[in-house]
Amino acid sequence: MTVARGAGLAALALAVVVVALLLLRGSETRQYVLYFQNAGQLVPDDDVQVGGRRVGAVGEISLADDNRARIEVEVEPPYAPLREGTRAVIRQTSLSGIANRYIALTPGPDSGLELDEGAELRADQTTTPVDLDQLFNTFDERTRGDLQNLIEGFATQYDGKAAQANAAARYFNPALSSSRRLVSELNRDSGTLTRFLVSTSKAMTALAERRDDVSGLVQNSGRVAGALAQENEAFSTALDRLPTTLRKGNTTFVNLRSTLSDLDRLVAESKPATRRLAPLLRELQPLLEESRPTVQDLSALFGRPGADNDLLDATRKLPRLQRVASPSFADQIEALRELQPVLEFGRPYAPDLVGWLRDFGQTTANYDANGHYARVQPIFNPFKFADDAQGGTLSAVPAGDRFNDLRKGALKRCPGAATQRPADGSAPFTDDGSLSAQDCDPSLTVPGG
16 A cells, blocks of 8 residues: 555545534534514515524414414524524515515624523514515505505606616715705704794794685695696706706806805995985886876777777888888979979078068958959069169059050079068178179068168
8 A cells, every 4th residue: 555545545534523523513503593573574584684694594383372473493503502682683685575584693792591301582682574465454445545556656757767766866866965964954953943843833833824725725735746747858857957957957046146246235335326316216106197197098909909099000011111112202302302403592582582472471461441452453663663862752643654664684683682681681682792793683672781
């Protein structure tokens, strides 16, 4: 036999001895009895855990004399034996499902005495979970129906909107952080919070007295919520744009801070002027009261009921009038341009025309017992005026010579010389001396002119 073969046989023999010792020395598993208010949907062979690690299993489950659940468990080393101060609680891996419970043990301190085999943990050392069914059983039938409708409504609300819901969940943690800071601020000033709660209590009392109005408000709010639900796509789009809007709004508010600082200085500088504003407004009030009829008339002028009866209607038709009138205005401008030389020629004779109208009217103005003076036969040039040393005399002109002065070119009066000279010297008109002696004689004026 070689040395290597001898070493192999020795190792095999040692392994057999170790296995025999483990199998023959017996199990060190300890059994205990736990009492709970109820079994909490436990079944045999459910886990017994310590710190999330399986250390045993649930055994027999029975009913004790006091109608409590009697549960036998086995605990393996190194967590067995248990010590005094150990506590047990039935936990569940999720809110849904059946037979997904386990018993979580919290071992007692190492300084505690070891518990004997079969020791019992009474109900004051165990905790029974509260199932959702127990909670729902406390509700009456109507409340359970309303809760069912609520859950179905949530399902309808989130149907097909899982992505949006996940996006909203990202902001849940910041919302909780903000809520924590809010609670800290409220707790910092407890006196103010107490006054707020007292005021809120009074407000709730007032609302209770007006319960009918509040009920109507709730119904109207339900209608509003229904209308919002019909516009859920637009509402979702608005929520998507809200972060960008808030960021821009934050920038605006930051810029507004400096603007408000400048506005403070403006207000401070405006205070002296505003002291005189109140007396001015008091003096202005009678004017405003008296101007009300005028404003009402202007309102009727600009906006009367009906069609084509106020200035607004007329203003709306001005573009069409402009399109129609533009050709006419062009013709009128051309006519005025051609009329201007005629008016320039006739303007100097205006004093003659006005004098003729004035003097002709005087002939029919005065009257006596026989009627008006205008009972004469026109006689041309019956007299002539001589400006002599005696101050000027009138002498009769022979009948045969009266028409001599009416020959063409016999009298060359300037325009405006057929009536008395005006005080401003604008007549007779010589065109600033440009009219020659062949055109007119400025010395030929009427007597007294």
